[in-house]
Amino acid sequence: MEILVCVKRVPAPGSRINVTQDGLAVDTSNLGFTTSPHEECAVEEAVRIVEEHGGSVTVLTLGSALSEEQLRYAASVGANKFVLVETDGEHDSDAQQTAEAIRETVISLEASHGIFDLILFGNESADSSGYQVGIRVAVSLDRPMVNGIKNIDVGDTQITAHREVDNGYEVYSLKAPAVFGIKEGINLPRYPTMKGRLASKKAEISTISASASVASQQRVRLHRPEEETVETTILGNDATAAVKIADLLEELDLL
Amino acid sequence: MPGVFVLLEHDRGVFAPACEEALTAARTLGAAINEEVTAIAIGVTGSDLLPLCSAQGVSRVLALNDPLISDYSPELWGQAIAEVHEAKQPSLVMAVGTDKGNEVLAQGSARLNLPFVANCVSLERQEAWVATRLQWGGSLLEDVTVEASSIFASFGHHSVTPERVSLDGQPSIETLELSLDPNLARSLVQDRVKMSEGATLSTASVVVSGGRGVGSAEGFAPLEQLAELLSGKVGCSRAVTNNGWRSHSDQVGQTGTRIAPDLYVACGISGAIQHWVGAMAAKNILAINTDPEANMVTKAQYAVIADLHEVIPALIAEVKLRREGQSKS
Numbered sequence A: 001m002e003i004l005v006c007v008k009r010v011p012a013p014g015s016r017i018n019v020t021q022d023g024l025a026v027d028t029s030n031l032g033f034t035t036s037p038h039e040e041c042a043v044e045e046a047v048r049i050v051e052e053h054g055g056s057v058t059v060l061t062l063g064s065a066l067s068e069e070q071l072r073y074a075a076s077v078g079a080n081k082f083v084l085v086e087t088d089g090e091h092d093s094d095a096q097q098t099a100e101a102i103r104e105t106v107i108s109l110e111a112s113h114g115i116f117d118l119i120l121f122g123n124e125s126a127d128s129s130g131y132q133v134g135i136r137v138a139v140s141l142d143r144p145m146v147n148g149i150k151n152i153d154v155g156d157t158q159i160t161a162h163r164e165v166d167n168g169y170e171v172y173s174l175k176a177p178a179v180f181g182i183k184e185g186i187n188l189p190r191y192p193t194m195k196g197r198l199a200s201k202k203a204e205i206s207t208i209s210a211s212a213s214v215a216s217q218q219r220v221r222l223h224r225p226e227e228e229t230v231e232t233t234i235l236g237n238d239a240t241a242a243v244k245i246a247d248l249l250e251e252l253d254l255l
Numbered sequence B: 001m002p003g004v005f006v007l008l009e010h011d012r013g014v015f016a017p018a019c020e021e022a023l024t025a026a027r028t029l030g031a032a033i034n035e036e037v038t039a040i041a042i043g044v045t046g047s048d049l050l051p052l053c054s055a056q057g058v059s060r061v062l063a064l065n066d067p068l069i070s071d072y073s074p075e076l077w078g079q080a081i082a083e084v085h086e087a088k089q090p091s092l093v094m095a096v097g098t099d100k101g102n103e104v105l106a107q108g109s110a111r112l113n114l115p116f117v118a119n120c121v122s123l124e125r126q127e128a129w130v131a132t133r134l135q136w137g138g139s140l141l142e143d144v145t146v147e148a149s150s151i152f153a154s155f156g157h158h159s160v161t162p163e164r165v166s167l168d169g170q171p172s173i174e175t176l177e178l179s180l181d182p183n184l185a186r187s188l189v190q191d192r193v194k195m196s197e198g199a200t201l202s203t204a205s206v207v208v209s210g211g212r213g214v215g216s217a218e219g220f221a222p223l224e225q226l227a228e229l230l231s232g233k234v235g236c237s238r239a240v241t242n243n244g245w246r247s248h249s250d251q252v253g254q255t256g257t258r259i260a261p262d263l264y265v266a267c268g269i270s271g272a273i274q275h276w277v278g279a280m281a282a283k284n285i286l287a288i289n290t291d292p293e294a295n296m297v298t299k300a301q302y303a304v305i306a307d308l309h310e311v312i313p314a315l316i317a318e319v320k321l322r323r324e325g326q327s328k329s
């Protein structure tokens, strides 16, 4: 199985997300960065499939040169090849631009290495949450795509995938080459080992520049939703608070 | 005479509750831009549609049918929308941003190479389209302008207050027989598996949740006991699922489940923004945390500043005591 996973570098904010003065970006001055959780699981799933069936995992990211950090992380947990589609990093590309740049990269990678049996995306990116880049890439390559996948089973001729719905799941059965949008929970991603960390420092990253296409969506401003400020009632500072909590349960008609 | 198209989400003929939100948003938009609203139903017949139309005031429907559409399929549904778009050239195609609503709009817009703006909370047409949309699972809003004569847009689930309008007279239901590419049937649903009956994390009236402060998988036993006593469900934070203490199906938050219980009991959870967006729809929040400054505490209506390992067992004992008292009297 030759598998491609597309991941995005995103900030990891704590208790609130702050916006820069001009309103155009998340203020990342005190923040670390991470890969979106859905995509971290997609990388793990790809590594597990390759461990079982052979092949290799290529990880692609589109972003500034700093996105190398997320590719090296993928290397530390077992991915094999790395592609950075480099942008100037000044603007977040819109979904159509991102999809177009990924499509072009896939076509050129496949021209030299052969077709990817599977391309994995996250269900949605953590930051812009556009719900579309993976689907646009799949449509432009004329490959089947299902989003929201929480289980993949690679058989001899078919790939079976489960999608969560209320109280259960739907089963899809696709033939390679296929594309999936993965949801967190499909697996529990491993932590990097010391050996993995060392190897990731030496991982070779191929860098190409992103093609320029015109954005149709322009960001005007980021802002926080209005928050109600609440007055917190402290019910106690030790186990005796149980009495007050039980009173509250009665008040709410829950006892 | 372009128009607003609104997708009616359904599961084998059973319309999703989100349709009410979708139709409300579509009516408002249609009135604002002075264009007619047409509901789009894929793979259902006119007779399936009549009850919905009269209950929800839907006066115009286009039913898109094809022998291949025997069930849900992202590609067939997306292609069906793309074909009707080419035939009728609407200004806007919209849906509610459920998993499938967003998926079908992305599939349709991708086929036409038109922009898709996901999870809007407001949408207007000025010189360009102007939208405010949810990012970061709802922790942040983005104002965007979209330059295109026709766009696709979903409305954030639960961000529209549904209003019912009843229909006078008969709806006009037009059926379009498509002939879709059989190749696209490759992503049709093959089977369905039901896992559980009754309340789930997202519908439970009480959720007792634990975070890193619980300390271990075994540490959840008292939380389970409390949840059971209150006929609720157990939830958790991502720190917990990452440690393998509980399954991801219990995770509350941006990449987990969104809940809306009457009471959320958050034990040993700091209240990171990605957790908060999953819990903020709770009517009442009780935080149990050793740190009075924790975000979960300052945002909750009620808090106990203490060790959860002491408070929860004491609470279980108190609840049992009162229950016994009730059954005796």
Ligand SMILES: Cc1cc2nc3c(=O)[nH]c(=O)nc-3n(C[C@H](O)[C@H](O)[C@H](O)COP(=O)(O)OP(=O)(O)OC[C@H]3O[C@@H](n4cnc5c(N)ncnc54)[C@H](O)[C@@H]3O)c2cc1C
Binding pocket: A011, A012, A013, A014, A034, A036, A037, A126, B210, B211, B212, B213, B214, B236, B237, B238, B239, B240, B251, B252, B253, B254, B255, B256, B257, B267, B268, B269, B270, B271, B272, B273, B274, B275, B278, B288, B289, B290, B291, B294, B306, B307, B308, B309
């Ligand atoms: C893109 C993205 C998506 C994410 N999605 C989610 C998501 O869906 N859900 C989610 O939960 N997180 C999510 N996270 C992770 C989130 O940022 C936090 O890391 C996580 O919620 C922290 O979990 P926690 O509160 O249990 O742990 P911590 O932040 O470590 O907090 C532990 C809390 O327990 C308290 N405590 C410790 N001991 C005790 C005790 N004995 N008694 C009482 N209190 C005690 C501490 O004071 C502290 O407040 C996401 C992160 C990113 C970047």
Ligand SMILES: Nc1ncnc2c1ncn2[C@@H]1O[C@H](COP(=O)(O)O)[C@@H](O)[C@H]1O
Binding pocket: A006, A007, A008, A009, A036, A038, A039, A060, A061, A062, A063, A095, A098, A120, A121, A122, A123, A124, A125, A126, A128, A129, A130, A131, A132, A133, A134
């Ligand atoms: N800049 C990017 N680089 C690589 N993959 C991306 C990028 N942006 C989005 N993706 C992929 O597309 C998925 C859907 O993104 P979105 O449409 O933004 O919700 C993400 O989960 C990623 O797998």
